[in-house]
Amino acid sequence: MSSKKRKKKFGEEHLQRIIDLCRSVEERGLDPFMVDVDDLIEVVREYFSEWEVPEEFCLDAEAVHQLASVIKLQSDWVRHRSTSLYTDPFLLEEKIRRSGNEELVNIFLKAWRPIVELEQISPGSIAEAVKYWQDLLPLRERWLKTDSLKMDSGTVTREELIQRKILAETVFSEELKMFWEELKQKVGAEDKIRYWDFVGAETYAETLRRAYMASFLVTYGYATLELHRLEEEMFLRPFEEPKSLVGKEQLVSIPVSVSFEEWNRWREGRQD
């Protein structure tokens, strides 16, 4: 890299640092006198002759603009100190910390003049209310609707509820435990199994169901998901006993794509 290019690169980095510094002073309300404006203007001037393209001039202009903002903050700061409102923040903070709630309230009440106001309904809201009233059906008609929904009470069996898909055949927790047992069996002596080999099924719908159940196995501490990033492989490893990791370890969510294409690829791979 030629020395000119290197100087340009340093210059850009310098200007960016100046911009960041000025922004942080402005945004975080830091003391603007922390910034040595004279020194930084010298830096901006030093590199000015190096700039050739519009982007570089824009960066230069931005740095000058940010420095101008800091100068304005310094001026505001001096003005504020000269007003009667200026108080040493540390002293005031100390006073506040030492005062009791009651003392603070008594002080505040001497300086507080609450606004007197009454809320009223406006012509607009009256018009809205009239429109609502006019659109409202008579009570008789509304009661009629309720009447028509009345049905004789009867009984329903558990089988009927299962048939109508209101109740599941097995309770979710039982189903999850069965799924956990299946995982333990499939793993065998190897201790872990490829995610897709366990989740994959003959139909895509069943695969989705198994992926859904597998996510609960991991969340509820029945198994863990191992990621081998280099090989791009995922393994499910069941635990002998469910472990609750909430509050003990930093838990992370891992999104796993179970798209139709992925499922097809897995099926083709299995047939090969």
Place this chain on the structure above:
Amino acid sequence: MKRKSYYARKIKRAVHLLFYRRHKQPGVKGWELKKKLGSDYPRVLDILDNYLEKLDLKINTVFEEEHPVEKPGLEELSKARFYVTLRGGLTPKETKLCGWRIDDIAGLAMSISYVISKKGKAPREEVEDLLRNKLPGWRVDINMNRYIRSGYLAEDDNKQVYLDWRTRAEVDQNVLVDLLMGAES
């Protein structure tokens, strides 16, 4: 006699405008008063203010600029907002009428005075740290949001807290800081 009834009518109209809240914020802008009461509305407000003094109320003028000029002209007045506030202070027992608990008001006093001492802008985190000294931790966030919602404080995207319109309308900032600095504790 004619002049007297002219002002009596205008004063009634001004009372309606000032007492009843018609916008999101209470109070009336100067240009609205001019439109409804005529160009001599400052005179109408003066007479009303004299009358309200007997009731311990006053008309408070809040200018758009933070540091208004000493003798405001019609231009400044038309941009200013006028409120009716208490003239004297409330007693601690009366604060219940405002629906605030004593420690809510203490927290408000702390937050406002801290922001004033920081030139009218302070990080929310610092204000919350200060509040944690006096309020239970779980109430700090709730109270800060309440002060913001009520218009006493405002917060920007950088989590900086400012004094908002209600503080400018209701709190005599000089008196508050002086009293705090002179507190014995």
